[in-house]
Amino acid sequence: MEITSHWRIKKQRYALVGEVCPHCSAKIFPPRDICPECGDEAKDHYQFSGRGEVYSYTTLYNAPAGYEEQAPYTVAMVQLEEGPLVTAQLTDIDVKEPEVGMPVEMVTRKLGSEGDRGILIYGYKFRPVLETA
């Protein structure tokens, strides 16, 4: 992937900015400009809270090229509290074993590097929400 393609979606990657449909109020992430619920145009920005729970997860041992040095790592589908599912890595799980339904929150971390110059790519990951009793 080229650097410009990462720059183009940096708002989504850094801050979970998606869309809200002005016609049916569906919250949309990733943004797609046409509402998947009602089929009308949906380009209004929407800031997701970054909170959600683990829908499912797994740990990878055989990583694709470019990710080998990170392996093993754990990925998840997270159900955001506003509704959409999002795919990302889980982080900080040395303190808490992942499980389906576990509350998580978004953090921005390094996703990987790219190209001969090793351009760093940052974006969202999710970590367990620790109870602050």
Add this chain to the structure above:
Amino acid sequence: MMANKNQKTNNDVFIIGVGMTPVGEHWDRSLRALALEAMTAAREETGAMRPEAIYVANMLAPALSRQSHLGALLADFSGMRGIEAVAIEAAGASGGMALRQAYLALASGMVNTALVVGVEKITERVTAEVEAALITSSDADYESIHGLTQTALAAMLMRRYEFEFNIPEYAFAGFSITAHANGAKNPNAMFRRPIKVETYQRAAILSDPINMFDAAPVADGAAAIFLARGDILPSNLPFPPVRIDASAAAVSTVAVHDRPNPLSFAAAEKAVKVVLDRAKINLDQIDFFEVHDRYSIFAALSLEAAGFAALGEGWKLAESGAIALNGQIPICTFGGSKARGDTGGATGVYQAAEAALQLQGRAGEIQVADARIGLIQSLGGIGSTAATHVLSAVETL
């Protein structure tokens, strides 16, 4: 029922030749050499007919062999310069979609004969590069960038399935055991040994909860089928033609997280419903179902999507033996992707060739008794594309 159920009409499309290479690690064979072997074998069954068009199914040659433009490459290499040829790409469903494009061309009357060849050359590269190539069929910006693999995506579906439906431990074992039992008797299969339930239970985890026996190996191979319209069928064919009764395809979303219910293979459901309508048959009339079992969870979800089992109950067909050769709905009769080996975009052509052998009574030890109607389904990505065909044996010509 169709009035002409067992007779040919001029507009019908028939499979009149099949060819397959063994699936495996063909270190000594090139992409074009593998394809040529399958193409030549399929043409030999027709008395070496020259097709009017070639449809190539492939997904990974641009990434792994730095070779695109396979239509022209293979037409030239097989000595058929001058004819029409094109490659069709729909990830793992390339084979089913190439068959569908050929079927549409013949059914329209614009083309009289076609050769569909699926070919994949995967083992030239190390695992990490193959994983990186395979994941290009998922969402680059929102899945692959996070270091996902196809196996990890399938594993998340399997874990969620286990969570929602509260199934017993090792519930998926039957899919792998059945596939290996069949593959053991398929001379082209990559794995030729049956496995026991203990073997499945002890298998190493690839991406939890998917173990080695839940995932199909990806390997090299080529398969070809020769298609002809009813009005030009040669009279002296060595084997009975197999009719393509109906063809259908559908897509859902590329990214799994974009689906309202990730545990529902919506594209597969739609394609099966449409193909049964077009063939004017119902599920009870299907004698066997070639499922695209890249992962055992795919087999369960495909059986559920087709309507052979309720949501969350597809695994029961494996446990009860219903999917075995002598069961109520045999699947993966030549070992499926699990035991035959998954040849990426070529897989759908293997399925069609294997189904043709079943319907011609040429399946040997893995023959489904009295097989008259077969359903085949080719899946791309994590069930994102589904190409589905109904094939039938022709009794009178």
